[in-house]
Amino acid sequence: MKRTTITQVAKEAGVTIGTVSHVINGTAPISAETTERVRRAIKALNYIPNATAKSLRSKKNYTIGLMLPNLNNSFHSKVASAFIDKAYIEGYSVQIHGYEYSLERERRELERLERNNIGTVIIFNGYGDEREIKNFLQKGIPVILADRSSTIAQVPHIKFDNHKIMLDIVSALQKKGYQRIGFFSEPIQLTNLKERFQGYQEALKKCGLSFNPKDVFVRDDLCLDNLKNGYRYMRDILSINEKKTLPDAWIASSDLLAIGMMRAMHECGYQIPADFGVVGFDNTEISGYVNPRLTTVEQNQILLGEKLMEMVKQINCDKKSVENISLEQSLVIRESC
Amino acid sequence: MKRTTITQVAKEAGVTIGTVSHVINGTAPISAETTERVRRAIKALNYIPNATAKSLRSKKNYTIGLMLPNLNNSFHSKVASAFIDKAYIEGYSVQIHGYEYSLERERRELERLERNNIGTVIIFNGYGDEREIKNFLQKGIPVILADRSSTIAQVPHIKFDNHKIMLDIVSALQKKGYQRIGFFSEPIQLTNLKERFQGYQEALKKCGLSFNPKDVFVRDDLCLDNLKNGYRYMRDILSINEKKTLPDAWIASSDLLAIGMMRAMHECGYQIPADFGVVGFDNTEISGYVNPRLTTVEQNQILLGEKLMEMVKQINCDKKSVENISLEQSLVIRESC
DNA sequence: TTGAAAGCGGTACCAG
DNA sequence: CTGGTACCGCTTTCAA
Numbered sequence: 001m002k003r004t005t006i007t008q009v010a011k012e013a014g015v016t017i018g019t020v021s022h023v024i025n026g027t028a029p030i031s032a033e034t035t036e037r038v039r040r041a042i043k044a045l046n047y048i049p050n051a052t053a054k055s056l057r058s059k060k061n062y063t064i065g066l067m068l069p070n071l072n073n074s075f076h077s078k079v080a081s082a083f084i085d086k087a088y089i090e091g092y093s094v095q096i097h098g099y100e101y102s103l104e105r106e107r108r109e110l111e112r113l114e115r116n117n118i119g120t121v122i123i124f125n126g127y128g129d130e131r132e133i134k135n136f137l138q139k140g141i142p143v144i145l146a147d148r149s150s151t152i153a154q155v156p157h158i159k160f161d162n163h164k165i166m167l168d169i170v171s172a173l174q175k176k177g178y179q180r181i182g183f184f185s186e187p188i189q190l191t192n193l194k195e196r197f198q199g200y201q202e203a204l205k206k207c208g209l210s211f212n213p214k215d216v217f218v219r220d221d222l223c224l225d226n227l228k229n230g231y232r233y234m235r236d237i238l239s240i241n242e243k244k245t246l247p248d249a250w251i252a253s254s255d256l257l258a259i260g261m262m263r264a265m266h267e268c269g270y271q272i273p274a275d276f277g278v279v280g281f282d283n284t285e286i287s288g289y290v291n292p293r294l295t296t297v298e299q300n301q302i303l304l305g306e307k308l309m310e311m312v313k314q315i316n317c318d319k320k321s322v323e324n325i326s327l328e329q330s331l332v333i334r335e336s337c
Numbered sequence: 338m339k340r341t342t343i344t345q346v347a348k349e350a351g352v353t354i355g356t357v358s359h360v361i362n363g364t365a366p367i368s369a370e371t372t373e374r375v376r377r378a379i380k381a382l383n384y385i386p387n388a389t390a391k392s393l394r395s396k397k398n399y400t401i402g403l404m405l406p407n408l409n410n411s412f413h414s415k416v417a418s419a420f421i422d423k424a425y426i427e428g429y430s431v432q433i434h435g436y437e438y439s440l441e442r443e444r445r446e447l448e449r450l451e452r453n454n455i456g457t458v459i460i461f462n463g464y465g466d467e468r469e470i471k472n473f474l475q476k477g478i479p480v481i482l483a484d485r486s487s488t489i490a491q492v493p494h495i496k497f498d499n500h501k502i503m504l505d506i507v508s509a510l511q512k513k514g515y516q517r518i519g520f521f522s523e524p525i526q527l528t529n530l531k532e533r534f535q536g537y538q539e540a541l542k543k544c545g546l547s548f549n550p551k552d553v554f555v556r557d558d559l560c561l562d563n564l565k566n567g568y569r570y571m572r573d574i575l576s577i578n579e580k581k582t583l584p585d586a587w588i589a590s591s592d593l594l595a596i597g598m599m600r601a602m603h604e605c606g607y608q609i610p611a612d613f614g615v616v617g618f619d620n621t622e623i624s625g626y627v628n629p630r631l632t633t634v635e636q637n638q639i640l641l642g643e644k645l646m647e648m649v650k651q652i653n654c655d656k657k658s659v660e661n662i663s664l665e666q667s668l669v670i671r672e673s674c
Numbered sequence: 675t676t677g678a679a680a681g682c683g684g685t686a687c688c689a690g
Numbered sequence: 691c692t693g694g695t696a697c698c699g700c701t702t703t704c705a706a
Contacts, residue, residue: 003476016677052454053699056389057682071418081408084435093453095432098421116430117389139340227622263626285564289600291628342683353693390683394698
């Protein structure tokens with residue numbers, strides 16, 4: 001009924017538990033003969049070591065806590081998928097916690113991670129959690145920030161280069177003849193969006209376009225249900241405003257938002273890219289399969305997942321010299337602008 | 338540097354560790370005064386109990402292992418997201434393991450779950466793992482099967498009703514005037530697909546249509562990268578065959594497959610729904626935003642996630658009377674047929 | 675090369 | 691009500 005324990009194996013093999021432990025972990029030279037007997041006992045009893053006990057005693061821990069908003073958009077789910085895949089190869093397990101864009105909930109979940117005795121913590125986006133992060137560091141639990149830059153020393157981050165890409169987008173749009181470029185985005189709280197917003201303003205300036213606060217379209221609900229809320233917001237915008245008072249090109253903060261927008265435009269009788277140009281973000285797979293095919297920013301989610309795993313491995317060895325990583329993004333030009 | 342332990346709290350409060358444990362868990366009546374002192378000590382030292390140690394001793398365990406192919410399609414990621422959300426509320430944590438549609442890897446991951454001392458195991462799809470499942474049961478670890486029916490007694494499952502829905506689809510298609518209905522699917526190995534395939538054949542019969550093996554389009558690569566591979570396969574099909582030799586309506590085994598197919602048809606100059614009717618599966622959010630909007634089967638992923646959590650709670654109490662659950666699916670008719 | 679024993683951080687039982 | 695203590699399953703000295 002119960003799991004077999006190291007004690008049972010030891011009894012079966014006629015040795016002490018210490019010896020069993022040594023043959024399993026190779027932590028002491030054990031005679032071939034004894035090793036063989038222990039191996040046989042392990043097989044016979046179908047013994048699988050209890051990682052809980054092991055981690056309690058050894059203080060080592062191969063589970064990673066992954067904090068992210070949720071798995072509802074393909075950006076996060078792709079990264080998570082790639083990360084889990086790598087983690088498997090490296091022998092780590094990953095616990096996923098979703099904070100649903102709520103600061104309070106993020107804090108609670110972080111506490112649960114600590115409770116669960118997690119070995120390494122990865123936080124995607126998030127904000128206002130400096131105290132919790134410092135708490136982890138104090139207790140010797142390494143933290144990595146993802147898709148976000150960090151203000152805390154000792155906490156490495158990995159993110160995309162948001163300045164350069166905004167310039168690429170704006171100048172590409174300008175080259176195509178668009179004159180006014182709108183910024184359509186979920187609330188600009190997370191550092192990656194802040195950077196994009198900054199980059200957007202800088203890019204306008206560099207391209208000789210003027211920044212107009214009226215071209216910034218942000219609504220709170222845009223971070224949840226991207227598709228639906230992007231659609232609704234754009235319908236609202238189009239029903240209230242005349243076309244000529246609006247930007248003629250739009251940079252959306254995600255592909256789903258962009259796709260929702262495009263449907264609203266389509267339903268209101270506008271043509272894309274003739275009436276409005278649209279640029280998405282993420283290059284989710286679907287973006288190449290909608291009509292018109294969406295121009296978007298390629299963010300290599302798989303690469304992000306992989307690099308993240310590399311950082312975890314590094315930070316679990318050195319504990320020190322882990323470099324921040326900035327990943328390139330590139331514009332994938334298709335039909336929507 | 339280190340985490341504070343119950344011993345430190347006890348010392349700070351001037352009591353023994355047993356007493357601290359009791360005030361935390363309410364396992365014995367402790368005077369208001371002492372309780373207060375302990376509480377203060379906990380606060381002062383920022384003490385968070387170590388769930389690892391707790392679980393080792395108490396044999397209780399609030400982490401759930403979720404085995405699924407991966408998080409790359411929105412069906413699994415939505416369910417996972419909803420499930421994680423519920424788990425949070427109920428105080429559970431969830432470890433996610435992806436087996437990437439590989440039997441060997443599934444087995445390895447299941448072993449890792451056992452090693453990690455998981456409390457409850459949920460397996461999505463999967464096959465050929467009876468031995469491993471029985472092993473869990475033997476060790477007293479409850480297993481729940483999701484999106485799959487089970488042949489093992491004591492192992493409850495939750496899945497969608499695949500027979501009724503296939504009849505709904507086929508008769509709806511027939512009513513619209515389609516004559517030959519194709520079945521476009523990833524390999525028919527998983528029980529949910531088996532049931533759909535069976536349901537498809539039964540439905541044809543009931544509707545007076547004949548089943549033709551040539552109308553079944555299955556390719557191994559279709560379970561990965563649905564969008565791309567659905568697209569490619571359909572391009573291949575259309576380039577090799579004349580339209581009149583093909584079905585005039587298609588039931589795809591997922592929305593992404595359907596969307597990929599539609600793009601291929603579009604590029605080959607065919608109109609949907611005039612030349613071909615297409616029905617998807619999953620009602621992923623995106624399916625209502627593509628052109629033409631996809632007719633599909635609504636599978637309530639959030640409901641599935643929630644019900645799954647309910648099953649976990651039940652199975653952790655009774656250990657016995659957990660009922661199988663069969664969820665309704667419904668056809669969402671939009672523009673693609 | 676192996677055995678013996680001390681914990682890791684908790685829980686749970688028994689005394690008092 | 692509270693203290694004392696054995697013990698969960700394993701790792702890790704220390705001796706022999």
